[in-house]
Amino acid sequence: MKKVKGNTVNNIDNEKFLELLKEGGYKITHGRISILEIFSKYHAPLNVEFISKHIKKPKLDAATIYRTLKSFEEKGILKRVDLRGDTTYFELNDHHHHHLICKKCGDIEDVEICEINKLSEKVLKYSLKFKTISEHSLEFFGFCVKCQRG
Amino acid sequence: MKKVKGNTVNNIDNEKFLELLKEGGYKITHGRISILEIFSKYHAPLNVEFISKHIKKPKLDAATIYRTLKSFEEKGILKRVDLRGDTTYFELNDHHHHHLICKKCGDIEDVEICEINKLSEKVLKYSLKFKTISEHSLEFFGFCVKCQRG
DNA sequence: TCAGAAATGCAAATAAATTGCATTTAGAAC
DNA sequence: GTTCTAAATGCAATTTATTTGCATTTCTGA
Numbered sequence: 473m474k475k476v477k478g479n480t481v482n483n484i485d486n487e488k489f490l491e492l493l494k495e496g497g498y499k500i501t502h503g504r505i506s507i508l509e510i511f512s513k514y515h516a517p518l519n520v521e522f523i524s525k526h527i528k529k530p531k532l533d534a535a536t537i538y539r540t541l542k543s544f545e546e547k548g549i550l551k552r553v554d555l556r557g558d559t560t561y562f563e564l565n566d567h568h569h570h571h572l573i574c575k576k577c578g579d580i581e582d583v584e585i586c587e588i589n590k591l592s593e594k595v596l597k598y599s600l601k602f603k604t605i606s607e608h609s610l611e612f613f614g615f616c617v618k619c620q621r622g
Numbered sequence: 623m624k625k626v627k628g629n630t631v632n633n634i635d636n637e638k639f640l641e642l643l644k645e646g647g648y649k650i651t652h653g654r655i656s657i658l659e660i661f662s663k664y665h666a667p668l669n670v671e672f673i674s675k676h677i678k679k680p681k682l683d684a685a686t687i688y689r690t691l692k693s694f695e696e697k698g699i700l701k702r703v704d705l706r707g708d709t710t711y712f713e714l715n716d717h718h719h720h721h722l723i724c725k726k727c728g729d730i731e732d733v734e735i736c737e738i739n740k741l742s743e744k745v746l747k748y749s750l751k752f753k754t755i756s757e758h759s760l761e762f763f764g765f766c767v768k769c770q771r772g
Numbered sequence: 773t774c775a776g777a778a779a780t781g782c783a784a785a786t787a788a789a790t791t792g793c794a795t796t797t798a799g800a801a802c
Numbered sequence: 803g804t805t806c807t808a809a810a811t812g813c814a815a816t817t818t819a820t821t822t823g824c825a826t827t828t829c830t831g832a
Binding site: 575585 | 735738749753757766
């Protein structure tokens with residue numbers, strides 16, 4: 473089990489990645505593994521720039537990262553996160569959660585509480601034009617303790 | 623009171639616009655009035671392209687529209703909406719509501735139900751790093767009746 | 773009516789994301 | 803292990819959204 477700055481990426485993770493890729497009908501490539509490792513390591517919404525900077529050894533071309541992220545999203549491996557910013561963020565689609573985003577420094581905290589499912593039903597019940605609701609995005613914006621002071 | 627495709631833009635609206643602009647310290651210009659009229663008429667999240675297409679008479683340059691939208695957002699006249707798309711959408715910031723978005727045709731229905739405030743408090747209570755929550759975005763994605771059939 | 777500040781148009785610059793194509797590579801078949 | 807082919811990648815060029823600089827025009831208050 474090798475240590476990587478704050479988090480651990482171990483064989484279990486690696487096996488999980490391989491399984492994900494095989495299920496998706498993907499070829500196992502260095503780039504895809506690297507990208508999954510980075511998402512696993514930082515476990516946060518990431519954009520192409522960040523991923524590009526944090527891939528070591530054989531760097532990946534940005535075009536490849538864009539293609540990979542889009543494809544992973546279609547396969548449900550990643551989830552697009554609607555933060556407010558100029559670039560698109562993705563995160564691992566492993567468990568449902570939301571975010572608290574600092575409007576000053578951009579720091580993000582995961583929010584595990586979600587009571588939207590019942591609300592979802594209610595919304596659908598009162599809707600005039602919709603038949604199904606399959607997803608929702610919910611993000612909270614405010615100030616973290618540090619920025620509230622400053 | 624002049625009729626405009628489906629909706630009505632009347633003197634009351636116009637007075638409201640003038641007031642908004644004056645409060646904001648804006649000069650009253652054709653462009654700003656036109657933009658507000660369009661938001662009032664369609665009462666939906668709009669992007670620059672849509673606004674540009676729907677301004678008649680003296681067209682507005684896209685750069686001006688971008689500048690105006692950004693400024694209106696800062697003054698709280700408009701609100702940015704985080705849909706999923708390549709462009710940024712804004713809508714009138716007149717009352718708090720959410721959206722139901724069709725993943726196929728992009729149709730949008732307003733959702734007036736919002737029970738997030740109490741959830742917001744709970745989220746803040748359990749948060750480790752945040753001091754305040756000032757806003758939230760909540761969007762529902764699914765299929766409208768038409769697209770569910772097709 | 774006039775001056776100054778603000779607003780606008782136009783063109784150029786940025787920046788994110790996509791695409792075409794030639795080359796490389798994973799992985800199945802032998 | 804070798805070979806073959808579709809898939810994956812890198813690179814360059816392109817597209818599209820948004821921003822910016824600057825010269826010109828237009829509000830608005832004196």
